[in-house]
Amino acid sequence: MPLSTRPLVALILFSLLPVALCAQAVAPGAETPPAPALVPVAGFAVPEGFEITLWAQAPQLRNPTNMDVDYRGRIWVTEGVNYRSHDDRDKAGDRIVVLEDTDGDGTADSSHVFIQEPALGAPLGIAVIDNRIIVSNAPDLIVYTDVDRNARWDAAIDKREVLLTGFNGRNHDHSLHSVTVGPDGRWYFSQGNNSAHFTDRAGKTFRVGSSYEPTWGKAAPQIYSWKPTQLAGAKSDDGHVYVGGFTVRMKPDATGTEIIGYNYRNSYEQTVTSYGDVFQNDNDDPPASRTSFVLEYGNAGFFSKDGKRMWNADRRPGQDIPTAEWRQEDPGVMPSGDVYGAGAPTGIAFYEGDAFGPEWRGLLLSAEAARNTIFGYKPQAAGAGFKLERMHFATSNPGQDLAGTDALRGKTSSEINTFFRPSDVMVGPDGAVYIADWFDPRVGGHQDFDNLTAGAIYRVAPKGFKSVVPTFDLATTAGQLTALRSPAVNVRALGFNALKAQGAAAIGPVASLLQETNPYIRARAIWLLAELGADGLAQVEALLGHADAATRLTAFRALRRQDHRVLVHAATLAADPSPVVRREVAVAMRDVPLAAARDILLALAKGYDGSDRTYLEAWGIGCTGKVTEIAAAMLAAHAGVDPLQWTPAYTGLLWRLTPAAAAPQFAARAAAASLMEKDRLAAVTALGFMSSKEAAMALVDLAQKGDGLVQRQAFWWLLNYKNTRWAGHGLDAELKARGLYDPATVVVTESVVPVPEPSQLPSVAEIAALVGDASRGAARVVACYLCHRIGEQGVDYGPNITSFAKFQTTEVVIGAIVNPSGDIAHGYEGTAVTLKDGKVVQGMVVSDSDPLVVMSMGGVTQLIPADRVERKQRLNRSLMLNGEQLGLDAQGVADVVAYLKGL
Template sequence: MPEGFEITVWAQAPMLRNPTNMDVDYKGRIWVAEGVNYRSHDDRDKAGDRIVVLEDTDGDGTADSSHVFIQEPALGAPLGLAVLDNKIIVSNAPDLIVYTDVDRNARWDAAVDKREVLLTGFNGKNHDHSLHSVTVGPDGRWYFSQGNNSAHFTDRAGRTFRVGSSYEPTWGKAAPPIYSWKPTQLAGAKSDDGHVYVGGFTVRMKPDATGTEIIGHNYRNSYEQTVTSFGDVFQNDNDDPPASRTSHVLEYGNAGFFSRDGKRIWWADRRPGQDIPTSEWRQEDPGAMPAGDIYGAGAPTGIAYYEADAFGPEWRGLLLSAEAARNTIFGYRPKADGAGFKLERFNFVTSNPAQVLAGTDALRGRVSQELHTFFRPSDVMVGPDGAVYIADWFDPRVGGHQDFDNLTAGAIYRVAPKGFKSVVPKFDLATTEGQLTALKSPAVNVRSLGFVVLKAQGAAAVAPVAGLLADANPFIRARAVWLLAELGSEGLARVEALLGDADAQIRATAFQALRRQNHRVLVHAAKLAVDPSAAVRRQVAVAMRDVPLAEAKDILLTLARGYDGVDRTYLEAWGIGCAGKEAEIAAALIATHAGADPLKWTPAYAGLLWRLTPHAAAPQFAARAAATTLSEKDRLAAVTALGFMPGKAPALALADLAQKSDGLVQRQALWWLLNYKDTRWAGLGLDAELKARGLYDATTVVVNESVVPVPEPSKLPPAAEIAALKGDAKRGAALVSSCYLCHRIGDQGVEYGPNLTAFAKMQTTEVVVGAIVNPSADIAHGYEGTTVELKDGRLVQGMQVSESDPLVVMSMGGVTQLIPADRVAKKTRMNRSLMLSAEQLGLDAQAVADLVAYLKGL
């Protein structure tokens, strides 16, 4: 942990068991949702799972009291918990449940207290890709997320949301299907707001479950979200698992895990030359928001944002992400980067500084008995005392729908400066002073108590709330902005005046607050469309999403002039604002560049048209893709633009490129044609076109056998012994050419196996040695091999990169083959690596050590 900090045990089993999520109330009591009945252990406690309340009654920094608020059979590994005064909101798919503790004794009494299912329809009973916790934002709205199990829910205003994908969960005994519909049946369906949402998603709504919006979607399984006082939403998202990430949620943004209609998962759309992080989050596709910090294998869970003063002003603005697979709480200090944020990761708290993983999906669940890998942080939060609290689901395994700790252990740790004394501010919500104290709380859901009662005061609260605009803490100033917008005409006038504030964050917050009230949004948007801050203009852009063309056109064209040709967050925000108006906005842009040579387009103009992919620009993008005078990056972007355009002209342009170009331009053009000829371009006669051009003929294509030889049992010493040898990087440089057959290293090699440019630096020497000596012991996810058995008995082994007809398989050396579907007898997953072992490559122990020394020095 950081120098000057200490970590202490605040509570441990048996006071709590298997914590999935936690929250803290205004008294400093920590409430915990338990997952004892998780998956295969669904009947371990036949009374059901519990919500427990823990308290430090004597103020010594350790909990000494624990009792059950509620335990009932309906609770099965609930994944979310929020405590809002006497309302306890539990996320327990398929339901979002509100328990009201009427007598306020923190103990459930069915005769007195109330239980209400606020919303239902969230697929994934006892499945961790389902419903997650509620967070109250600075705008008083409730935010929560659902994983990619899909959902079909109706809010209290009668508006229905349909969110599907191609992901069909494996249910098993512990999690049977809930609904008659399947996620695939909802894939591509419109919700009542007119938009298509797929995969995991984040919801924002009023506390009464009206005014519901999906503000981000197409995740795999965003476990939780945190909302800063400036209204910025951050989340983490686990993956498959080589590309876990921490990211800023661009409002209404698409994260890219599935195709736009949800029917194709990322690996079915991985294009030649793309690494997994790029393809998994579709970072080269128009319509995908920036992925943020992609760090590889992981299992991210809870997330929190530190806005308090207890650690000193230098720690304000700290983003904390719990990483259960890596036994770590990541820290970030998000920095403004154009319209988005730069996220630089460091280990805030870890039991595993070497980051040698065990018991994770990335290692096929292989476990270790080393205790430092048992720390599985399931949640992280900030207490009302300003300390950071961490929930630990103590277990040798994480993910894979498994848990191996039969003791159902668990703990809560407190992280604070050395000598920290916990002081939970006391306040009386019946007084304005007490309400302001609550609003200033470091604990996000405690703040909502002050927000609610100050809002109820109306105009009477304007002056005291406006007083917070002078607070030394910028996050408290931002909370005042949101609340003032709720306090009638005088409050709104105060907020409008802040649109001219010198601080861009305050201007952006003021615009958002006014937008929540639907107060003169277009008037303010027109003025702020030329704001010097890209972050402010980003807010204007996304606000245009559902605004009709006639009212939004001039604002969007003004915003387009503010694009610098580089800022991807800004470009995507602008594209979101153009939703449903793409063709008209593109036509207006094209009219301003009539006759311009497409090879001389500015980066800004090229980027704007690329984001909209208008059919009218197909000839120009075709010219750019074919132009060898342009960079490969620009040419591939043009190929991608053509790939997203329906109609025959773009398809024929791709056929020209596949026939006449070379390198990645040729390969990607052919990839688009083969993968989408039967869907996007169905009925256009592309099979005949491809045959006539000699690009693909199912009747004459030659398929060559490709078999990876089975290695003999290794005679090399254990990896630890080889790692202890002194490696010579110069000798290793002479040996590295053997890696180029399957790996990209810098500018050399092929994109077949994982890119090794930075791999060795991120792993211990022993891990790198093991990967070379025995590659089958740990196969990177996304690089599993497939054996295609042909009907004539021959085998083709490699990576299956497309489910289309033809089947596309890439084999050793990056050789790609097109296999007509009618020639395939069966496909099976290989149980070993596609990579040759060290001995198959002719490497002895010293050569392996030399090669590793070179790779670690890159």
């Protein structure tokens, strides 16, 4: 709710805060004081030994959407005052403001506007690279050049250029995001799943669509003649199909453009380490937000491969939401990373500095606006990928009591700690971490409720930290090296560009950085050496034999950017002891012709351990355009081997390729009762991705003779794809002949969830005060099996609640039992299907095809021919029975909660 509707809360909060924390002083005689304009620093939790301080606040800045820092330590901020429904709040347009701490006391004391213009409408990204200010403002990527370097726009002197255009989603969160300069000197940026049709400065066109049509009202007019759905499945000029959100890598002149990751929902931002690893966070509001490593050229899985189907249309029986949403059981999809559920991630950064001590180097920071938190990770190598263990680096909400999120249908709270909405996080040239706070009771949902247009920047640093921004003369080699050492990622670009311009003369000074104690500085030297001519390339090639795998990895990546003897080195490194290095060799084969890549890919296949999903997917990416031939070579090498005796490694490799020639073998594996269910289901999936009639008929056999999830998933594949993937194979007639599905004989049984009577139970607080008995709860929880899986018991209809209670407060668990309609889990919204004969079936629509597949209470699934449906309507209440309908009194609820909390 808007702040102006909360005078009593504002009065209470105001009495606790110093006047400096408020937007203005209380006028004499005023009935209520103004609402607070920021979260006080005393309300934050940070790691031991650190402190959080207020660096800047409104009116020095308003509604910060993104920020960057220049080599002088000045913070540049893009504002979103004209966000969405408030698109005309400031008639002059949105602003870019520059803030500075001129006296070094840790607080900004100077703020001015660089530019304000009507074309700026809630821009989502800014990068400051020397005197070039790159602003992401869909549909355009704009470069402002501050010619006179006074940080103030003068149209008579300075230059404005639209570097790229064609990014759909004006004033929309799922659009164009900020630029980051990588250690290779390339620019990286992302676009959400609003789609794009853009042409780089070399004339290469990229077409990226999906089934997502961004609409939200007057501020989202149709920009282009095309729609995202028209681009879904279209090839780009590089010969590949990209869908959904995506990450771009290109040279600063907008040539050499590549899409290096795609099929996100809304990858808000990316960070690139000095080794060249890319991490991103992906916003899917309620069910499955995540932080992940971007495997080069990897498909993140939100849409189908052609972009025409969203994840929930392809969710198979037995799959939980995180698995289904990021298609983690599909070949051709990279690992999802840390999926943490409800959220709204924004900015992301990687800490490589020395100010926090060596133990904090390599800290990945992700701003989570829905959770009022900056997440921290220390990515650890795990096979060819990374293990991401999440912690709270800075939070105003340690208890994670969410409010104002899409997961809660926008329901807000008056608790000030839930107003902290970090829109960005970055590392300053002084080594401190800076956090931009949008400040609002609401996050997402096309809404903002803070009528103050507030905002703040906080600083996190060790206690007693003194900010010192290194000064340097960029005209000297020493100054260039100082810039390259900067912990601020885009400041490093100044040193990189200047040293690169020196050419061979810089080899000695740059090579000296290989002796630095900070490994990230050593990595930056490798990238630069590869830019410095033949002698520099020779030094990088020598590092391919280094004992440290990260050094070998970086050297190979740097040589790839220069397209220098890549195949020669790949042939050797295909047998490297490190799966990380071999992963990089694999993705390097993506666009290499079969004749040159065949032996390398087959050698890499021998390095797969049978379980490393990142390695498997990298290898599959390398096989792009060569799948049939590589699969034929592998099948020939295993001719005559019983498919039930296949090793996990060989099975996985063939599963990733899903060649039609392997349909008989996968059919045998799917039907084999001697194999574990997960292996049989994987075989069903392999058949589902084959377009051949043989694969389709194998699935028909499984649907008729199989059991459990194997049978259900086989049937699901047939119903979902009989009219598309297997059109022309006569499946309708085959299903009818086998008695599996005949629309003329289908009998639909009505299924209606009774409307609960008004509750007679005491309040949630009163039930929480009762002492529950877990042993009694174990007996009473049987009633929940009707809809939920708990451990190995129950059905997969409602959410699996095995670990639900562990991560929720007692009050939340009680509320979910007493009033399940109060907070319906995303993905479990009900639908009421009314038939032409008057019958009503309430449940979850599993497949919106023909037939309509609806799962109702108890996990009962019905097939409803499309021509019998009169209408479908959203059921605005839970499909679950409440506690009283299940026969639970207050003590029974307390007992069930005690049992669930103890699981």
